[in-house]
Amino acid sequence: MTTTIEPTRLTEGTVFRQGVVCEHRDSTVLLGLRNQTGYRLTHVTPGIIGLLHRLTREAVPSGALTEGLDERERRQLPRVLERIAPFLARAQLLDGTAHLSVEATAPVEPYTLVPVGPDRPVRLSKFTLLRRREGALVLETPLTAYRCVVRSAAAAAVVSALAGTATAAELARPGLPAEAVAQLLGHLVGASFADAGTRDADGDHFAADDDEVLRQWDVHDLYFHSRSRLGRTDEPYGGRFPHVGTIEPLPPVRPAPAGEPIPLHRPRLDDILSRDPSLVAVMEGRQSIRAYGEQPLHIDQLGEFLYRTARVRGVYGPRPDQKMPYAGSTRPYPCGGAAYELELYLTVRRCAGLAPGVYHYDAAEHALRLVNDDPEIRRQLIDLGSLSTGGEAVPDVLCTVTSRFQRLSWKYQSIAYAVTLKHVGVLYQTMYLVATAMGLAACGLGSGNSALAERAFGLDPLRESAVGEFLLGSAPEVRPVPESARGAADWRPGNDPQWQQDVRRLLP
Numbered sequence: 001m002t003t004t005i006e007p008t009r010l011t012e013g014t015v016f017r018q019g020v021v022c023e024h025r026d027s028t029v030l031l032g033l034r035n036q037t038g039y040r041l042t043h044v045t046p047g048i049i050g051l052l053h054r055l056t057r058e059a060v061p062s063g064a065l066t067e068g069l070d071e072r073e074r075r076q077l078p079r080v081l082e083r084i085a086p087f088l089a090r091a092q093l094l095d096g097t098a099h100l101s102v103e104a105t106a107p108v109e110p111y112t113l114v115p116v117g118p119d120r121p122v123r124l125s126k127f128t129l130l131r132r133r134e135g136a137l138v139l140e141t142p143l144t145a146y147r148c149v150v151r152s153a154a155a156a157a158v159v160s161a162l163a164g165t166a167t168a169a170e171l172a173r174p175g176l177p178a179e180a181v182a183q184l185l186g187h188l189v190g191a192s193f194a195d196a197g198t199r200d201a202d203g204d205h206f207a208a209d210d211d212e213v214l215r216q217w218d219v220h221d222l223y224f225h226s227r228s229r230l231g232r233t234d235e236p237y238g239g240r241f242p243h244v245g246t247i248e249p250l251p252p253v254r255p256a257p258a259g260e261p262i263p264l265h266r267p268r269l270d271d272i273l274s275r276d277p278s279l280v281a282v283m284e285g286r287q288s289i290r291a292y293g294e295q296p297l298h299i300d301q302l303g304e305f306l307y308r309t310a311r312v313r314g315v316y317g318p319r320p321d322q323k324m325p326y327a328g329s330t331r332p333y334p335c336g337g338a339a340y341e342l343e344l345y346l347t348v349r350r351c352a353g354l355a356p357g358v359y360h361y362d363a364a365e366h367a368l369r370l371v372n373d374d375p376e377i378r379r380q381l382i383d384l385g386s387l388s389t390g391g392e393a394v395p396d397v398l399c400t401v402t403s404r405f406q407r408l409s410w411k412y413q414s415i416a417y418a419v420t421l422k423h424v425g426v427l428y429q430t431m432y433l434v435a436t437a438m439g440l441a442a443c444g445l446g447s448g449n450s451a452l453a454e455r456a457f458g459l460d461p462l463r464e465s466a467v468g469e470f471l472l473g474s475a476p477e478v479r480p481v482p483e484s485a486r487g488a489a490d491w492r493p494g495n496d497p498q499w500q501q502d503v504r505r506l507l508p
Helices: 046-057 071-083 153-161 178-190 219-227 269-275 279-285 299-310 375-387 416-438 450-457 498-506
Strands: 011-016 021-025 028-033 036-041 088-094 097-104 122-124 129-133 136-140 146-150 194-196 198-200 203-205 314-316 328-330 342-348 357-362 367-372 397-404 440-445 464-474
Touching (some): 011 097, 021 046, 036 071, 046 071, 088 178, 097 153, 097 178, 122 178, 136 153, 146 153, 153 178, 178 194, 279 498, 299 342, 299 416, 342 375, 342 416, 367 450, 375 397, 375 450, 397 416, 450 464
Antiparallel strands (some): 011 088, 028 036, 088 097, 122 194, 129 136, 136 146, 198 203, 314 328, 342 357, 342 397, 357 367, 397 464, 440 464
């Protein structure tokens, strides 16, 4: 059955986007936005100045933009609006009330309003997020470079109802008739905040449900990707130092936990140079090994491993003249901004010369400190490490990598967490290469339990939490045979796979 609706239409309007500040002195107007440079307009007449100030307070219907302007100002207005277009948003009004406004978060072509009939089913996209921003509810999606500001209670009710599937006729309410709702939905669909489907005797159907690419994205992954890269976001981005002068940066080296330090072996460079295989041998021979030798890892080997991968070589700064208003450190692996926010906690099951327990690695002093001797906590951590390998390994040592988040977020905006994950990756590779050079069994893990780690290490999760896990142990008596040498029926050789086999004789 087709629903009959009243011929009431939304009015398209204009309003300044969220966060725009408009100031003027005499005939000069300065427009500013949080993370963009200001824009200056000169020789602006009083009527247009008044209009610009009005646009910071309310949405103005397109047909009313020229109200109060003289003939000369009416001719100038299109040119002014074109010049300040990046500061403007499209608003939808009904009887003077603005219900939604849509603003671009990056330079994009304007979206097209999608016709939505009164009986067409619509729902929010699974990628659409509703959150508070600058005192208003906003819809955001990683699918496009737009933000939708919800400007009325009626619009908020419509948006909330789209958590399920609904039609414009079903969403109509006093003050917001079905045709107006249909136009609101057309804007949401056009800007990719909502999906429009079809309805038949078998129910509602949406193209997104059959899209193989969209089905393979998790919401948090796509949102994280789009917001930690330039191109679709207008949030403050990069090394902006938002807290300089208001919050002190974290120290370059984490203060050591309480407890007696256990000094670790410090290797001599000459000894390492005399016995280490070449870089190419280590890179080609690297494997994830999830089996261990009969003899456990020795504490001196553990000490050398930590010394070569994660020790503090020194600290320096601050250097305000070099845009570094904080102290940094230097360690064996690369790190953005010399922040070195990563910490290592070692859950030891089997290590000659070291009692089982949960330890923190003091990278400055090159020592271990016991932070938890509860055998049940230790068992849970070891079991989790084993579970992450599909039960293949019961690790000798589980290295948990944590991040002191504010060490990065004090400097970086939008990318702080993405940067810490990059650091985990380069630390993993460093640990893999050193373990291979030393003849140890190593395996990076792809998952862990942050809540368990926080409880085991006594951490505040908003200050420091687990972001990676790495297994370490003594190598098995026979090194695992690589894929290139197994002779499996499904093996398809690529570029010089024999390198991996040829270097095995060069590895310890």
